[in-house]
Amino acid sequence: MAVTMNDVARAAGVSLKTVSNVLNDYEFIRPATRQKVNEAIAELGYEANLTARSLRSGKTRMLGLVLSDLSVPYYxxxxxxxxxxASLRGxxxxxxxxxxxxxxxxxxxxxxxxxxxxGLLFTPLAMEADAVASSRGNKPVVLLGEYILDARFDLVTMKNEEAARAVTAHLLAGGRRRVAVVGAHPEDSGGSAGLRLSGYRKALEDAGIAFDPALMAPGGWWRDAGAAAVAGLLDAGVPFDAVFGLNDTLALGAxxxxxxxxxxxPQDVAVAGFDDIDxxxxxxxSLTTVSPGMDEIAERSIGLLIDRIEGLQPEDDGVHVEADFILKIRESAP
Amino acid sequence: MAVTMNDVARAAGVSLKTVSNVLNDYEFIRPATRQKVNEAIAELGYEANLTARSLRSGKTRMLGLVLSDLSVPYYxxxxxxxxxxASLRGxxxxxxxxxxxxxxxxxxxxxxxxxxxxGLLFTPLAMEADAVASSRGNKPVVLLGEYILDARFDLVTMKNEEAARAVTAHLLAGGRRRVAVVGAHPEDSGGSAGLRLSGYRKALEDAGIAFDPALMAPGGWWRDAGAAAVAGLLDAGVPFDAVFGLNDTLALGAxxxxxxxxxxxPQDVAVAGFDDIDxxxxxxxSLTTVSPGMDEIAERSIGLLIDRIEGLQPEDDGVHVEADFILKIRESAP
DNA sequence: GCTACCATCTGCAACGATGTACTCAAACGG
DNA sequence: CCGTTTGAGTACATCGTTGCAGATGGTAGC
Known part of the structure; x- marks a missing residue:
């Protein structure tokens, strides 16, 4: 079977516990002993049994990532x-x-x-903050990308509202006046869709343009929905000169x-999205969109979660991080 | 801390092992005992410790999936x-x-x-069959998508050559005569790129058209490479009336x-791809392409791997599965 | 020369489950 | 009525680690 610590201990002529100490960088080990053990490890090709280690230590060195579906390009x-x-931190x-x-x-x-x-990286799409809070147990959870602003949670998100406002402002600055918005969920206010919609409305307000509910095409959140929403508007004869997709796949579907x-x-209708997927x-x-700072989001959220797990992050309230965004002006809305 | 089997045993007034037997559907347990145990489990909210189970049983009920990068839409x-x-089978x-x-x-x-x-689902992109064989150890490995045809391995793949031949034939049937091929790796013969290239050449041969190496634009395997390859051909003044991208992202980049x-x-240049990504x-x-039967690939490969793991698959040579493909004719090459 | 101390190493128990071998009582056969 | 089988349940060892509490032996202090 596999080589165990016991085999290594025997080969090195030390106790099993000394091998363990060497592997865990225990301070008080003579260099000579350490070397003997390391040689035995190399010679036998010993690899620590992660399952046993997990059982004993209660740690798995795995992070959970909960998201809707990996086939969605953004995810x-x-x-x-x-x-x-994560792999850089082991x-x-x-x-x-x-x-x-x-x-x-x-x-x-x-x-x-x-x-x-x-610990968990969690992109809550359906659950409410309270429900998350009451069921998370004792392991750290970092919320990702959605805006459940709640002191109980660490949260790493993007500037949904500001960025949406900036893209919409860009469309308006290009002379567009009737900007259809695709992907809004009427009932949602704190999620991505809600915040982006709110940014859209603020940009309209900034420009002194009245919000026209007829331009709001609700529906799902992915490609099909984007196409369907635009089809709906056209079939209903609602005039518009731009489309803001609340995410890139919606915009591309549209x-x-x-x-x-x-x-x-963009001649007849300009199109803009959100996410800057590849x-x-x-x-x-090419699609004008907003890059929400995914690198920063990845680094901060993993860093935060691991710091919590390893007790490096002081025990107080949730930390909230908002990554910076960049407007990417491309052909669909120059 | 967490509830253990011991707690359940105490609560139900039976031995720890009896609890284990109930959980593992051991045959000889009186209905009354089984019920007592199940009630204790429900009452205490017991959940089996997967790590301990893994240590003891040597099974993790996890499958490994090795691929190049999740950000590639196909993957x-x-x-x-x-x-x-996989989750349907636990x-x-x-x-x-x-x-x-x-x-x-x-x-x-x-x-x-x-x-x-x-067990492992492995998409070998860089390794050779022998190297895989010599380092896979004793756990089952199912190769995925690439055509290392080797009796030692289970393999679930697509009809790379046939499908590529069919798409190319479709381009030729549309009257195209100079079909550039994007994404070929000159040195590769058994991998996806090599087989698809070979299908392309067979289709040319079928149509009595000579293969022109100038139309082969080598390079990487993703979007950028597709764009760069076409740019290269155009800048070099090589005439062509169609492009066959050896995968969809290459074709879309092109x-x-x-x-x-x-x-x-498609008026000036028709374009076709391979993979039928969303x-x-x-x-x-919209892109004319080949759907390689991903559903079938997923089902067969997971089924095969789990059957191997659970010893349901007889111990003989590797099983080879080739999923059926479907030509998807769309606007880019009608 | 004896205690105190420190670096270094060791043995045992424990993490929470499962496999093997065993006990015990009831059922059965002749 | 006694030996054997069978159903039901239990005790103990075990998987491969790490935590805790010593054991050992050399050196320093006075």
């Missing part, structure tokens, strides 16, 4: 970055897909998934529908 | 599907990104990552470059 990119950052990331479903989110917080991880119908982008840069026309 | 979609299928998927780098692939096969999983330069798709359907123009 795929986010997961990729988070995993890379942690792995275990992903759980929630499908934006309350039950799945709940079971990620409470079920076996929690046992496997030392743009696709416009182009299919022979509507020119695809936005390579769309045709 | 994001694949990972999402694999995780969903397994989780732990992802490791290799960046298509040999060292990372090797460490996924040998390092701590293996310990954490009962298409973007064409459109930027005012070249009409984005292909919503690109403008």
């Amino acid at each position: 795929g990119e986010l997961a990729s970055k988070l995993m890379k950052v 942690y792995r990331v275990l992903v759980e897909q929630s499908d934006a479903n309350v039950d799945n989110e709940l079971s990620a917080l409470q079920g076996p998934f929690r046992q496997l991880t030392d 743009m696709h529908e416009l182009l299919i119908r022979g509507i020119k982008v 695809e936005a840069r390579f769309a045709s026309p | 994001g979609e694949l990972a999402s599907k694999l995780m969903k299928v 397994y989780r998927v732990l992802v490791e990104q290799s960046d298509a780098n040999v060292d990372n692939e090797l460490s996924a096969l040998q390092g701590p990552f293996r310990q954490l999983t009962d 298409m973007h470059e064409l459109l930027i330069r005012g070249i009409k798709v 984005e292909a359907r919503f690109a403008s123009p």
Whole structure:
């Protein structure tokens, strides 16, 4: 079977516990002993058994990441970055897909998934803050990307409102006056959709333009919904000269529908999105959007979570981080 | 602390082992005993400690998935599907990104990552079959998507060559005669790129058209490379009336470059890809491509791997599965 | 020369589950 | 009526680590 500490101890002529001490960088070990042990380890090809270590220490060195679906480009990119950052600090990331479903989110917080991880990065899409608070147990949770502003939680997010305001302002500065907004959920106010919508409305207000509810095309949150929303507006005969997709896939879905119908982008209708996924840069026309600072989000959230896990972060209230955004002006709305 | 089996045993007035027997569906337990135990479990809110179970049983009920990068749409979609299928059989998927780098692939096969999983789904991008064989240890490995045809391995793949031949044939049937091919790696013959290139050449041959090496634009495997390859051809003055991207992101990158330069798709140049990622359907123009049967790949590969792990698959040579493909004719090459 | 101290190393228990071997009583066969 | 089988449950060892509490032996202090 596999080589154990006992085998190493025997080979090095020391006790099992000394091997353990060497591996855990215990201070008081003679260099000669340390070397003997290390040689035995190398010779036998010993590798620590992570399961046993976890059982004994109660730590798994894994972080949980709860998000809706990895097939959504934004989440795929986010997961990729988070995993890379985590690995620099010696942690792995275990992903759980929630499908934006309350039950799945709940079971990620409470079920076996929690046992496997030392802490959670959680993108709450369906759950409320109180529900999260009451079911998170004793392991650290860092909320990601959504704006449940609540002193109980660490939160790493983006400037949803400000950034949405900036993109909308950019559309208005280009002379657009009727900016359709795609992806708004009427009932949502504190989530990404709500905050971005609010930024949109503030930009309209700044420009002295009245908000027209007819321009708000509600629906889902991904590609199909973007296309459907634009189709709905066109079929209903609602006039508009720009579309703001509350995320890039919505915007790209919308743009696709416009182009299919022979509507020119940006000449007839300008289009802007939010997230700056890789695809936005390579769309045709390339998509004007907002880059929400994903690198910063990945670094800060992993850093915060690991600091909590390792007790490096003082025990007080939740830390709130807002990454800076950058407006990316491209062809779809120059 | 957490509730253990011992607590349950005490509460139910039975021995610890009886609790274990109830949990493991041991046959000979009186209904009354079983009920007492189940009641105690429910009352105390007991949850089995997965780490302890793993240590004792040597199984983790996790599958490893090694791929280059989750931010690549194809892999994001694949990972999402694999995780969903695995969870139906009670397994989780732990992802490791290799960046298509040999060292990372090797460490996924040998390092701590293996310990954490009962078996591996492996997309070898850099390693050779022999290297994989010699370092996989004793846990089952199912190769995914690449065509290392080797009796030692289970392999679930797509009809790379046939499908590429079919797309190319479609371009030729549309009257195109100079089909540039983007993403070919000159040195690769057995990997996806090599097989798809070979399918391309066979289609040319079928149509009695000579292969022109000048139309082969080598380079990387993702968006940038697609754009750069087309830019290279155009700048070099190589004439072509179609582009076959060896994957969708290459094709989309290429298409973007064409459109930027005012070249009409499909009027001036038709474009086709391979993979049928979600984005292909919503690109403008939408992308003609090949759907490689990802659902079938996900189901067969997970099924095969778990059957191996659980000893349900007879012990003989590697099983080879090739999923069926579907040609998706869209606007970029009608 | 004896105590006190320190660096260094060791043995044992414990983490929480499962496998093996065993006990014990009831049922059964002849 | 006694030996054997079978159902139901239990005790103990074990998986491979780490925490805790010593054990050891050399040196310093006075």
